[in-house]
Amino acid sequence: MHTNNPIELNANENSLGMADSAKRAVTDSLGSGFRYPDNPSAALISKIATLHGVAENQISLGNGSTENIRAILQMLQHRALEEGRKFQMVIPVPTFDCAEMYADSIGAPVVKIPLTAENYDLDLQRLQKAANDFDGISLLYLCNPNNPTGTITSTAKLKDWVSNAPDNHYFLLDQAYLEYVTDPSFESGIEWVKQQLSDNLIVIHTFSKLYALAGMRVGYAISNPQAIEDVEAFMSMDNTNLSGAIAAIATLNDAEFLALSLRTTNQSRQMIESALDELGLRYLPSQANFIFHEIKGDLKTYIDRMRENGIKVGREFPPVKGFNRLTLGIPEEMEVFIEVLKSFRKKGWV
Numbered sequence: 383m384h385t386n387n388p389i390e391l392n393a394n395e396n397s398l399g400m401a402d403s404a405k406r407a408v409t410d411s412l413g414s415g416f417r418y419p420d421n422p423s424a425a426l427i428s429k430i431a432t433l434h435g436v437a438e439n440q441i442s443l444g445n446g447s448t449e450n451i452r453a454i455l456q457m458l459q460h461r462a463l464e465e466g467r468k469f470q471m472v473i474p475v476p477t478f479d480c481a482e483m484y485a486d487s488i489g490a491p492v493v494k495i496p497l498t499a500e501n502y503d504l505d506l507q508r509l510q511k512a513a514n515d516f517d518g519i520s521l522l523y524l525c526n527p528n529n530p531t532g533t534i535t536s537t538a539k540l541k542d543w544v545s546n547a548p549d550n551h552y553f554l555l556d557q558a559y560l561e562y563v564t565d566p567s568f569e570s571g572i573e574w575v576k577q578q579l580s581d582n583l584i585v586i587h588t589f590s591k592l593y594a595l596a597g598m599r600v601g602y603a604i605s606n607p608q609a610i611e612d613v614e615a616f617m618s619m620d621n622t623n624l625s626g627a628i629a630a631i632a633t634l635n636d637a638e639f640l641a642l643s644l645r646t647t648n649q650s651r652q653m654i655e656s657a658l659d660e661l662g663l664r665y666l667p668s669q670a671n672f673i674f675h676e677i678k679g680d681l682k683t684y685i686d687r688m689r690e691n692g693i694k695v696g697r698e699f700p701p702v703k704g705f706n707r708l709t710l711g712i713p714e715e716m717e718v719f720i721e722v723l724k725s726f727r728k729k730g731w732v
């Protein structure tokens with residue numbers, strides 16, 4: 383089954399594929415491929431500014447939001463160096479691993495605070511303590527919703543911390559999965575930027591998930607104008623390619639596609655939750671396009687067996703054991719996955 387053409391449910395991509403409107407817009411723009419992307423990237427910045435109700439100088443476009451992560455780390459490390467202070471990044475584990483990889487590459491120490499044992503929440507108290515106990519600059523890299531758990535952090539507690547933190551705490555709030563959140567208590571960090579809750583808050587977002595443009599590499603950071611100017615100094619020149627900017631604009635204009643994208647993921651989430659309920663496998667309340675669920679057994683073996691059945695899932699997210707991260711693909715993919723999972727149950731594997 384599917385072994386040459388596996389169903390890829392391991393990278394939180396959007397299996398719907400790019401919107402037709404985005405494909406058309408990219409094809410139509412190829413005649414301009416010899417020009418630098420100044421015009422489309424300016425147009426995209428303007429659209430994002432309107433979308434969120436911020437000024438254009440509050441936005442930094444990234445070659446994927448991961449470029450913003452790298453630049454923010456470098457900017458703060460550089461600032462610490464200039465001020466003769468130490469620098470560290472504090473992260474929950476597990477979380478999206480890219481920030482840690484970039485920190486390692488520039489020799490910045492990373493303090494890792496495990497999620498809480500019971501519900502796999504961010505341990506805000508310990509994260510805060512790690513920053514409080516450090517006399518240099520701390521960057522708190524916090525994904526909300528978190529990856530791989532798909533769950534959100536208490537808005538009240540996070541907001542309280544961001545509002546009252548000392549000025550050597552910097553917050554990088556990664557909201558890659560923002561549009562999937564349904565919990566009414568959730569507040570976007572972009573609103574906090576607009577309310578000027580803190581000068582030390584940068585929020586990032588991406589076109590890789592709901593917008594189905596992971597391969598086009600477009601993301602962005604939103605903060606106050608000064609922070610954006612500081613980050614921009616560490617971004618690559620002309621980093622947003624023409625096709626990426628054009629595709630992002632077209633998708634932003636395609637309300638029908640965006641509604642379909644959200645509906646599809648929600649439908650797939652329901653299918654998976656029912657199947658997991660039926661099998662009595664625990665899962666965390668997903669507010670994203672993936673779900674973290676129990677597998678009752680060794681993850682590596684489970685991943686290999688799924689792969690043998692034509693499905694890519696997982697990977698390992700230490701220190702958590704016995705859970706798999708499953709990307710919510712399209713319902714047809716979920717049907718295949720559920721069939722395979724149920725066959726595993728019959729064999730006593732899950």
Ligand SMILES: Cc1ncc(COP(=O)(O)O)c(C=O)c1O
Nearest residue numbers: 446447448478529558588590601
């Ligand atoms: C929390 C989080 N941030 C960022 C990304 C990647 O974003 P981009 O494709 O914009 O670089 C991912 C991808 O899985 C993610 O989970």
